[in-house]
Amino acid sequence: MTESTGGIEMEEDMSGTVKKFAFINRKAPYGTIYALESLEVVLISAAFDQDVSLVFADDGVYQLKKGQATKAVGMKNFSPTYRALEGYDIEKLYVEKSSMEARGLTTDDLIVDVEVLDSAEMAALLEEQDVVLSF
Amino acid sequence: MKFGILINEGPYNHQSADSAYQFCKAAIERGHEIDRVFFYHDGVNNATKLTEPPQDDRHIVNRWSKLAEEHGVDLVVCVAAGLRRGIVDDNLAAGFRISGLGQLVESGIRSDRVVTFGD
Numbered sequence: 374m375t376e377s378t379g380g381i382e383m384e385e386d387m388s389g390t391v392k393k394f395a396f397i398n399r400k401a402p403y404g405t406i407y408a409l410e411s412l413e414v415v416l417i418s419a420a421f422d423q424d425v426s427l428v429f430a431d432d433g434v435y436q437l438k439k440g441q442a443t444k445a446v447g448m449k450n451f452s453p454t455y456r457a458l459e460g461y462d463i464e465k466l467y468v469e470k471s472s473m474e475a476r477g478l479t480t481d482d483l484i485v486d487v488e489v490l491d492s493a494e495m496a497a498l499l500e501e502q503d504v505v506l507s508f
Numbered sequence: 509m510k511f512g513i514l515i516n517e518g519p520y521n522h523q524s525a526d527s528a529y530q531f532c533k534a535a536i537e538r539g540h541e542i543d544r545v546f547f548y549h550d551g552v553n554n555a556t557k558l559t560e561p562p563q564d565d566r567h568i569v570n571r572w573s574k575l576a577e578e579h580g581v582d583l584v585v586c587v588a589a590g591l592r593r594g595i596v597d598d599n600l601a602a603g604f605r606i607s608g609l610g611q612l613v614e615s616g617i618r619s620d621r622v623v624t625f626g627d
Contacts, residue, residue: 390617407516410549410589417609421617504616506514507624508549 392503394418395426398433399507403448408436411508412454419461426498427458429487430469434476437468437483455485469495510541512615516626518550519568520561524625525554529571531623536579544582544615545572547604549626552590555583557601569601576603584611 396415400407418425429437436452443450458464466487473479473489480487490498499505513532517524532542547554559569575581583604585595590606597606616622 392617394613394616406549406592413588414548414609414612418613420610421613423613423617504622505624506616506622507626508516 391422391424393424393426393501394504394506395428395499395502397428397430397499397505397507398436399431400436401432402436402438402441402452403443403446407508408433409451411506412451414506414508415458415463416454416461419458419463425463426465426467426502427463428467428469428495428498430472430495432472432476434468434473434478434483437466437485437487438478439482439484452484458485467495467498509535509620510543510618511535512543512612512619512622513545514612514622514624514626515545515547515551515554516549516624518553519559521550522627524551524627525568526566528623528625529568529575531625532575532581536581542579542581543619544584544611546612546615547583547585548589548609548612550593551626552585552593552595555585555590555595555601555604556599558599559601573601573603586612 396411398408398411402408415425415427437455441450441452466485468487468489470489470491480489513528515524515528519525535542554569554572561567572583576583585604585606587606587608600606
């Protein structure tokens with residue numbers, strides 16, 4: 374994750390501007406690169422001291438599944454990074470309830486502590502965001 | 509209004525490059541400002557000057573270059589996503605520049621709206 378830490382220098386002084394950023398993760402972790410590259414943006418946003426929330430919906434809930442074993446498919450298991458987010462002061466993780474339940478998962482299956490929101494609560498959360506990036 | 513634009517899909521393969529371009533053009537015509545267009549995921553493939561579509565097709569890459577030239581739109585390609593896909597300074601089309609993901613976050617902070625074009 375160190376390769377993408379360039380470019381964080383500010384072009385103008387925006388210190389003090391804190392916006393609410395929500396990153397919506399909707400894809401399974403390894404079939405496409407979206408999950409991994411989303412995580413890279415999330416980590417960079419932490420360097421900007423923004424108010425960051427992560428949302429996991431649809432197949433995106435699989436990103437947090439315990440016991441990811443990726444060796445056989447030749448991919449790096451990046452799921453431990455989600456546990457490290459706390460160290461970057463990224464502590465607001467939300468899972469969409471019906472997505473989780475539709476996949477037979479409970480919070481016990483997930484590698485991090487999350488808040489489970491139903492669709493109305495999720496809509497309210499997104500309504501109050503300044504920037505929503507969906508991957 | 510000031511817009512930040514995020515493009516997550518490659519040209520020709522997906523509509524997002526076309527939709528984003530049309531959006532930028534329309535916004536500028538209406539007097540809005542495009543703060544930055546950030547190319548991420550396969551969107552970085554919008555930036556290669558090696559692109560050569562058939563004569564009767566639109567030239568997506570040149571279209572971006574023209575937008576940058578005529579309106580000074582800042583076209584930024586993510587360095588990490590670009591390196592993964594072989595997009596480097598050597599094959600970068602006119603008007604684009606390579607920088608870090610911080611440029612996307614920065615544009616989000618600075619813009620009134622960020623609009624994502626992708627799947």
